[in-house]
Amino acid sequence: MEIIISGTKEELGAKAAVQGAKLINEAIAKKGYANVIVATGASQFEMLNELVMLDVDWSKVTAFHLDEYIGLSVTHPASFRKYLKERFVDKINIKEFHFVNGENDPQAECNRLGVIIKKHPVDVAFIGIGENSHLAFNDPPADFDIEDPYIVVELDEACKKQQMGEGWFPTIDDVPEKAISMSIKQIMKSENIICSVPDERKAWAVEKAVNGEVTEMIPASILQKHYSTWLYLDEGSASLL
Numbered sequence: 458m459e460i461i462i463s464g465t466k467e468e469l470g471a472k473a474a475v476q477g478a479k480l481i482n483e484a485i486a487k488k489g490y491a492n493v494i495v496a497t498g499a500s501q502f503e504m505l506n507e508l509v510m511l512d513v514d515w516s517k518v519t520a521f522h523l524d525e526y527i528g529l530s531v532t533h534p535a536s537f538r539k540y541l542k543e544r545f546v547d548k549i550n551i552k553e554f555h556f557v558n559g560e561n562d563p564q565a566e567c568n569r570l571g572v573i574i575k576k577h578p579v580d581v582a583f584i585g586i587g588e589n590s591h592l593a594f595n596d597p598p599a600d601f602d603i604e605d606p607y608i609v610v611e612l613d614e615a616c617k618k619q620q621m622g623e624g625w626f627p628t629i630d631d632v633p634e635k636a637i638s639m640s641i642k643q644i645m646k647s648e649n650i651i652c653s654v655p656d657e658r659k660a661w662a663v664e665k666a667v668n669g670e671v672t673e674m675i676p677a678s679i680l681q682k683h684y685s686t687w688l689y690l691d692e693g694s695a696s697l698l
Contacts, residue, residue: 458686460667462695466655470503473689477581477651478511484580485517492577494639494647495545496523497537499623500585504653505544515549519577523584524593525557526633527609535625557637566637567607574606574643582647586654586677589615590662594638599676606643611635641679650686657693664697
């Protein structure tokens with residue numbers, strides 16, 4: 458794992474986007490196309506703002522959505538489909554974007570996406586780390602062994618508090634109980650991982666993920682076992698390292 462510390466979240470986002478674009482372009486140069494994973498949440502704002510402005514031939518890129526709440530309308534302010542459409546998909550000429558539709562039957566949606574992503578080995582995964590160290594919506598204790606690319610998960614209290622605290626929901630009771638999430642094993646199959654983690658509120662999770670033992674109680678600790686991960690931090694999120 459390569460750790461890059463910037464002074465601000467804007468600098469963090471710019472550096473993460475540049476490295477991610479470089480890896481996408483390398484895949485396109487080698488194969489003629491690239492497959493990527495795109496995350497959401499407050500941690501991805503600055504990175505996505507930069508990424509859509511960089512020189513990438515998006516017409517040769519297929520992208521996959523990392524996770525989505527179950528039962529939430531695409532028009533809801535917290536919808537990750539809405540987030541990605543407005544901040545990413547509508548700003549580029551992408552070949553394909555496979556959204557997670559949380560309004561469909563959850564298991565059927567997991568199966569549908571699982572079939573597609575198995576045909577598209579991922580070159581670059583853009584992800585973050587939650588305050589409770591979750592990857593995607595894999596809250597602790599995360600399942601490191603499940604083979605299914607997408608799974609139905611229940612959100613724990615810490616995860617719900619983070620979603621409310623970031624302003625996506627007015628109260629914790631408004632946060633959905635369940636979500637569809639890409640599994641840990643599927644994320645770890647990515648050839649390269651760009652992990653953007655700004656803000657001091659993530660410092661505990663970052664320190665445990667980097668320096669602690671690899672354990673399902675700290676889901677992001679599994680990144681220690683990935684052979685090509687870049688972890689982008691700002692002063693706040695790196696403060697306990």
